[in-house]
Amino acid sequence: xxxxxxxNEEHETQDDNERRGPVVAEHTxxxxxxxxxxxxxxxxxxxxxxxxxxxxxxxxxxNACGKSTLLRAMARLLVPSAGAVLLNGRSIxxxxxxxxxxxxxxxxxSPTAPEGITVSDxxxxxRYPHQGxxxxxxxxxxxxxxxxxxxxDVLELADRPVDELSGGQRQRVWIAMALAQRTDILxxxxxxxxxxxxxxxxxxxxxxxxxxxxxxxxxxxxHDLNLACRYADHMIAMKAGRILAEGRPVDIVTExxxxxxxxxxxxxxxxxxxxxxxxxxxGRHHVKGPEVKDPAA
Amino acid sequence: MAVDxxxxxxxxxxxxxxxxxxRGRRRSVTVATALLAAVVAVFGLSLSVGDMVMPIGKVxxxxxxxxxxxxxxxVLELRLPRALLALLVxxxxxxxxxxxxxxxxxxxxxxxxxGISAGASAVAVTAALLFQVSGLALSASALxxxxxxxxxxxxxAWRQGVAGQRLVLVGIGVGMGLSSVVxxxxxxSDVTDAQEAFRWLAGSLNGRSWGxxxxxxxxxxxxxxxxxxxxxxxxxxxxxxxxxxxxxxxxEPSRLALLGCATALAGVxxxxxxxxxxxxxxxxxxxxxxxxxxxxxLPHAALAGALxxxxxxxxxxxxxxxxQLPVGVVTSIIGAPYLLLLLARANRVGSGG
Numbered sequence: 208x209x210x211x212x213x214x215n216e217e218h219e220t221q222d223d224n225e226r227r228g229p230v231v232a233e234h235t236x237x238x239x240x241x242x243x244x245x246x247x248x249x250x251x252x253x254x255x256x257x258x259x260x261x262x263x264x265x266x267x268x269x270n271a272c273g274k275s276t277l278l279r280a281m282a283r284l285l286v287p288s289a290g291a292v293l294l295n296g297r298s299i300x301x302x303x304x305x306x307x308x309x310x311x312x313x314x315x316x317s318p319t320a321p322e323g324i325t326v327s328d329x330x331x332x333x334r335y336p337h338q339g340x341x342x343x344x345x346x347x348x349x350x351x352x353x354x355x356x357x358x359x360d361v362l363e364l365a366d367r368p369v370d371e372l373s374g375g376q377r378q379r380v381w382i383a384m385a386l387a388q389r390t391d392i393l394x395x396x397x398x399x400x401x402x403x404x405x406x407x408x409x410x411x412x413x414x415x416x417x418x419x420x421x422x423x424x425x426x427x428x429x430h431d432l433n434l435a436c437r438y439a440d441h442m443i444a445m446k447a448g449r450i451l452a453e454g455r456p457v458d459i460v461t462e463x464x465x466x467x468x469x470x471x472x473x474x475x476x477x478x479x480x481x482x483x484x485x486x487x488x489x490g491r492h493h494v495k496g497p498e499v500k501d502p503a504a
Numbered sequence: 505m506a507v508d509x510x511x512x513x514x515x516x517x518x519x520x521x522x523x524x525x526x527r528g529r530r531r532s533v534t535v536a537t538a539l540l541a542a543v544v545a546v547f548g549l550s551l552s553v554g555d556m557v558m559p560i561g562k563v564x565x566x567x568x569x570x571x572x573x574x575x576x577x578x579v580l581e582l583r584l585p586r587a588l589l590a591l592l593v594x595x596x597x598x599x600x601x602x603x604x605x606x607x608x609x610x611x612x613x614x615x616x617x618x619g620i621s622a623g624a625s626a627v628a629v630t631a632a633l634l635f636q637v638s639g640l641a642l643s644a645s646a647l648x649x650x651x652x653x654x655x656x657x658x659x660x661a662w663r664q665g666v667a668g669q670r671l672v673l674v675g676i677g678v679g680m681g682l683s684s685v686v687x688x689x690x691x692x693s694d695v696t697d698a699q700e701a702f703r704w705l706a707g708s709l710n711g712r713s714w715g716x717x718x719x720x721x722x723x724x725x726x727x728x729x730x731x732x733x734x735x736x737x738x739x740x741x742x743x744x745x746x747x748x749x750x751x752x753x754x755x756e757p758s759r760l761a762l763l764g765c766a767t768a769l770a771g772v773x774x775x776x777x778x779x780x781x782x783x784x785x786x787x788x789x790x791x792x793x794x795x796x797x798x799x800x801x802l803p804h805a806a807l808a809g810a811l812x813x814x815x816x817x818x819x820x821x822x823x824x825x826x827x828q829l830p831v832g833v834v835t836s837i838i839g840a841p842y843l844l845l846l847l848a849r850a851n852r853v854g855s856g857g
Contacts (some may be wrong), residue, residue, distance in 0.1 A: 308752025
């Protein structure tokens with residue numbers, strides 16, 4: 208056992224709920240024995256998972272491991288060939304689409320902004336599931352949009368065309384659109400891709416704020432393992448369409464797991480900033496000797 | 505205290521959001537009003553100007569039931585049906601192009617470029633030249649051709665849903681195939697018959713009367729409300745399939761309904777006036793340029809289309825003395841440079857649309 212693992216043993220049970228705040232989300236989301244694929248190509252050969260309500264769940268895994276596929280299935284974007292995704296115990300395939308959209312929001316990997324659309328118009332489209340044939344735009348919609356613009360700190364851009372914004376600003380605007388939908392569950396497919404380091408942190412901090420303040424259940428696919436370890440309450444590690452481990456990052460992230468999931472040698476130390484696990488990858492070059500196992504020891 | 509400032513901040517933000525929406529809406533209404541005024545002006549002009557120029561006062565008097573027999577014949581029998589037809593044909597093409605381009609997220613995706621008009625032409629020309637069909641039956645065959653071509657393109661492009669790019673490419677391919685059918689049938693038929701067909705193919709309002717007006721009015725009275733209902737899903741659909749589904753849109757049924765309406769609109773317009781080139785292609789981009797950031801701007805697209813055909817038909821009648829050009833010739837003079845501009849711009853940005 209390394210010093211880091213010992214440290215975890217000692218602190219494991221301490222003030223978890225204090226850090227995370229109360230669970231207020233009432234909706235449950237789970238996948239039961241889902242088989243997923245595109246055409247004949249099966250990607251997830253049967254998998255069950257329950258999303259912990261009111262928590263931030265992060266799915267990690269190598270390219271093509273099925274993490275986005277699983278997220279798409281949970282978001283109702285992909286129909287399972289077997290099994291079902293259950294929202295509050297009901298299969299989402301059998302629920303009316305607008306009913307699902309009132310509870311479950313999604314931020315896809317590459318949404319397209321129509322040419323010239325303004326920030327406030329784009330964010331306003333998040334209100335679509337709350338509008339019917341007769342109930343058009345109302346005061347509640349204005350408030351939801353204003354709140355979303357405030358939370359994501361893009362209010363001063365409300366008038367600007369989305370295509371003039373920087374990548375970081377644009378991502379905040381898309382998150383604002385998902386927020387204007389006012390759902391209790393939010394699924395995000397690689398929300399930090401194409402952002403530089405500081406904007407990645409901004410986005411993850413923003414998501415954490417929303418989770419802590421409003422109890423929004425989040426499920427995100429992330430590429431950066433260390434950010435995932437830091438921001439996840441619950442982590443799901445996938446490989447080849449299966450879940451190899453899930454739990455709190457401190458409980459599951461080990462050198463063996465990273466080796467098994469990513470096929471990469473590494474050493475796991477304590478993140479000096481957050482006391483969460485930090486994965487230090489070990490390649491063939493620029494490594495002090497072949498036996499570097501535990502720099503913390 | 506802290507709660508109060510929080511509330512104030514939100515109230516202030518709501519005001520800002522409201523103000524931005526208000527500005528957008530005002531601009532949208534202003535532009536629509538201006539387009540409508542221009543449509544009315546050109547409409548009035550085309551009723552009063554011709555071989556016999558009639559003062560606008562007399563035109564209005566005749567419209568209201570007055571005037572002598574001569575002016576009644578000129579205004580009510582010759583000019584009014586033609587101008588009304590130009591208006592409706594233009595609006596239908598403009599609306600159709602706006603829906604196609606928005607649903608398929610591609611400025612090249614207009615019915616005259618992706619094979620819908622070619623389908624109407626192929627069936628209509630075949631019916632006219634090989635089966636001697638004319639009049640309303642000819643119009644019906646053009647509509648049937650448009651719908652059949654639309655269905656064929658949709659099915660050929662289907663692969664677990666229909667993506668914009670693939671449908672546009674399939675449509676262009678199908679359109680080329682159907683155009684060669686047109687030329688084959690024309691080449692095989694008698695020269696005078698072929699010349700008649702050629703005039704129809706260019707898109708013409710020459711010699712149109714009330715007989716062509718009532719069917720298109722009836723069809724639009726049905727199609728425009730249907731399109732308006734289907735267009736409800738356009739706002740989420742514009743954000744991409746995944747985002748639209750996430751917002752609770754039934755993506756594929758909504759898209760099919762919209763494309764169906766747009767195909768029928770183009771078919772009805774083609775049935776009445778022939779495949780008037782480029783109207784569907786340029787009307788919607790003009791509208792979107794005038795009201796940027798307002799999404800599809802479909803009412804504006806319809807108005808721009810109506811204005812375009814009215815202006816083009818006026819020019820076609822009076823540009824050259826003693827020659828009545830088909831209206832499609834004039835719209836092509838406007839549309840072709842725009843297509844080139846679009847292609848040049850797309851090349852510069854490095855994306856094919």
